[in-house]
Amino acid sequence: MRGQKLGAGLIAQNQSALPPFILYRPTSLPEAVDLNEQHPEAVMAAGCSDLVAQIREGYEPEVVISLQHVNELRSISHEDGVLSIGSMVTHHAGSTSPDIRAFMPALATAWGSIATVRIRYRGTLGGNLMARRFRYELPVILSALNGQMHFQASDVTTLPVSSLWDRDARSPGILTGVTVETGSLLWYGYERSMRPVSTVALAVRRQAGAGITVTAVCGSEYRQPFVLSHTAAATAISDLDPVAVGAVLASQLPDAAGDFTGTAEYRRHLVGVLSSRLLARAAGYQQK
Amino acid sequence: MTPDAQDSPSVGDEKLTVDLEFDLNGSPERHSVPTSTTVLDLLRNNCGKRGVRGSCERSVCGACTVLIDDVPVAACSTFAFEIDGTRVETVEGLAAKDGTLSAQQQAFRECGGFQCGFCTSGMLMMTTALLRENPEPDREEIREWISSNTCRCTGYEMILESVERAAQLGRTPQANGEPQ
Numbered sequence: 104m105r106g107q108k109l110g111a112g113l114i115a116q117n118q119s120a121l122p123p124f125i126l127y128r129p130t131s132l133p134e135a136v137d138l139n140e141q142h143p144e145a146v147m148a149a150g151c152s153d154l155v156a157q158i159r160e161g162y163e164p165e166v167v168i169s170l171q172h173v174n175e176l177r178s179i180s181h182e183d184g185v186l187s188i189g190s191m192v193t194h195h196a197g198s199t200s201p202d203i204r205a206f207m208p209a210l211a212t213a214w215g216s217i218a219t220v221r222i223r224y225r226g227t228l229g230g231n232l233m234a235r236r237f238r239y240e241l242p243v244i245l246s247a248l249n250g251q252m253h254f255q256a257s258d259v260t261t262l263p264v265s266s267l268w269d270r271d272a273r274s275p276g277i278l279t280g281v282t283v284e285t286g287s288l289l290w291y292g293y294e295r296s297m298r299p300v301s302t303v304a305l306a307v308r309r310q311a312g313a314g315i316t317v318t319a320v321c322g323s324e325y326r327q328p329f330v331l332s333h334t335a336a337a338t339a340i341s342d343l344d345p346v347a348v349g350a351v352l353a354s355q356l357p358d359a360a361g362d363f364t365g366t367a368e369y370r371r372h373l374v375g376v377l378s379s380r381l382l383a384r385a386a387g388y389q390q391k
Numbered sequence: 392m393t394p395d396a397q398d399s400p401s402v403g404d405e406k407l408t409v410d411l412e413f414d415l416n417g418s419p420e421r422h423s424v425p426t427s428t429t430v431l432d433l434l435r436n437n438c439g440k441r442g443v444r445g446s447c448e449r450s451v452c453g454a455c456t457v458l459i460d461d462v463p464v465a466a467c468s469t470f471a472f473e474i475d476g477t478r479v480e481t482v483e484g485l486a487a488k489d490g491t492l493s494a495q496q497q498a499f500r501e502c503g504g505f506q507c508g509f510c511t512s513g514m515l516m517m518t519t520a521l522l523r524e525n526p527e528p529d530r531e532e533i534r535e536w537i538s539s540n541t542c543r544c545t546g547y548e549m550i551l552e553s554v555e556r557a558a559q560l561g562r563t564p565q566a567n568g569e570p571q
Contacts, residue, residue: 121427123407126472148470152450155429155468159448165402167426171473219539221463221517222450 121155122163130172132279136255139277142166147277149191149230152222157234176229176279181206184286190229190278194218197228206285213244213293213304229278235267240302242267243322244293246330247304250281265320268327289315289340290385294377299324300365303377307340307385315340319352319378321370325362331355331374341386349379409472415440416484424471431455431466433474434481442482442512453540456513457481463520463539482512485519494560495519495553504553506544513540518554522561530555 127145129135139145145166148154158164170176176191179200186206188197197203198215217240218226231241232252246265254260256276264281290307302322310316316334331352337343353375361367401407410423415438422437431448434440434457443466444454450468457466458480459473485493495518498504505511514537521528521536528536533554542550 121429123425123427125402125405125407126409126426128472151470151473152465152468155470156449158427169472219453220536221453221456221465221539224462225450225464225469 121158124164125166127166127168128172129168129170132173132175132255132277135168135170135173135277136257138168140256142168147229147233149227149233150193150225151230152226153230153234153236170229170277178280179203181285184284186210186283186285187280188228188282189280190227190232192228192280194223194226194228194231195220198223207283207288207291209291209293210244210248210283213291214241216293216295217241217244228281232264232267232281233274233278237322237327238299238324240295240298240322243302243320243328244304245281245283246328247293247306247318247320248283248288248291249306249318250283252281253279255279265328265330287311292381292384294381297373297377298322301370301373301377303374303381305378305381305385307382310334313338315343317343317348317352317378317382319374319381321356321360321374323360323362323370324364326360329356329360340382343382343386345379345382345386346375348382349375349377352378409475411471411475413474413476414478416480422471426470426472428471429467430457430459430464430469430471430474430479433471434466434479440481440483444509444512446509447541451541452510453513453517454510456516456540458516458520461520461523463517480516480519482515485515493519495522495557498557498560499550499553502549502553502556504545504550505542510540510542510544514542514550514553518557521554522558526561527558528554 127138129138145168146164148167148169170191176189178189179192179202180187181202194214194217198211203211228241231239242264250264252262252264254274254276260275287308288306289309293304295302300323303319305319308316314334315337316332319331320328322328333348333351335343353371356367356371356374358367360370407426408423409426412421420438424433431443431445434443443457445467446452446454448467450465455466456463459477485496495515499515517536517540525532533551537550
């Protein structure tokens with residue numbers, strides 16, 4: 104809170120200390136985009152769980168644009184091999200969506216495993232991504248799927264989810280949603296049994312020419328997710344050696360992945376174990 | 392001076408307050424509050440609903456759980472402007488007007504689902520939401536829902552039993568008719 108930000112030390116929590124802001128509540132995407140252009144310093148409010156936490160941590164937004172009533176950002180669809188998820192879709196709505204359950208049940212399962220029931224009802228796809236917190240799980244889950252974020256300003260900008268930490272905090276517009284190409288996807292899985300030390304999301308895709316690409320993303324509490332990839336000259340997942348591929352993926356994890364909760368070497372070990380476990384599962388079930 | 396009566400802060404021509412209308416436990420409410428007001432602040436300070444507990448203030452412990460349009464929400468991490476036009480329920484709305492306890496309250500009392508009682512209002516609201524979503528949850532589903540909230544006293548076993556008992560009571564006619 105403000106007192107803590109000013110170095111006041113440990114003070115009693117007083118919600119009245121939250122600084123008020125100018126609030127806009129648009130009811131359509133064009134209106135929200137227009138407001139964002141008028142107020143480029145504005146912060147977008149989705150489910151607000153993280154925004155409230157940020158403000159308690161000392162963030163003082165002058166202008167907040169609530170996307171609560173922009174209903175076009177709540178859509179989910181699957182057309183022509185592309186799954187599209189609106190940025191205001193909550194974790195609950197996403198993990199129980201008939202479209203996602205039908206076309207990517209493993210994504211629905213992974214999405215439904217994060218946070219708690221209460222937070223899943225409130226937290227949104229957009230909020231989870233744009234909070235840019237290392238410990239949040241959707242960047243890990245969607246980076247493995249090569250998810251693409253779409254931002255609306257005067258133009259549309261598309262960026263991979265894996266690029267969340269490649270640029271400064273300012274977004275190139277309002278995040279309208281994320282798309283995932285499902286046509287070439289052979290299998291997907293998410294391992295969070297070792298969270299918060301390490302999580303691994305793993306996707307297996309068929310290459311356009313020949314071969315199979317395995318993409319694993321390693322997440323952890325205090326380090327940004329790392330994308331690891333290996334392409335093998337195989338025709339089926341069962342052709343892959345899970346332990347060997349796991350070792351190749353683990354070897355790509357840089358020393359920067361280490362922190363005081365786990366050395367880089369320990370994380371490489373975990374990535375190897377979790378990746379090979381997921382690949383063994385993939386070879387057994389061969390489902391998306 | 393009540394919080395509603397404080398001067399409206401502003402920046403230039405922009406007011407830093409927001410006007411709200413919502414239904415609270417079946418009664419209409421109208422307030423004008425600073426934009427940064429949380430639901431927890433609003434319900435406790437402006438509406439007098441002290442059963443809504445403030446604790447972690449990070450959406451983690453669940454002591455402040457209220458229902459907004461039937462969905463469990465952490466009041467500490469929800470801005471008041473988000474409940475404009477919604478239906479809000481707190482623990483004060485569970486019992487019947489004549490004081491008859493709801494099925495959830497009866498069950499928690501029967502099964503000893505609380506000790507110090509600080510988390511109880513949040514637990515009761517999570518239970519209410521769960522039983523509306525699924526009147527016959529199994530132990531695993533109850534565990535999944537209740538793990539959203541923290542209790543430092545009971546070790547959870549008696550809370551799980553309380554929720555099962557509430558579901559059982561909900562399947563038999565109750566004076567208060569909750570959960571349905």
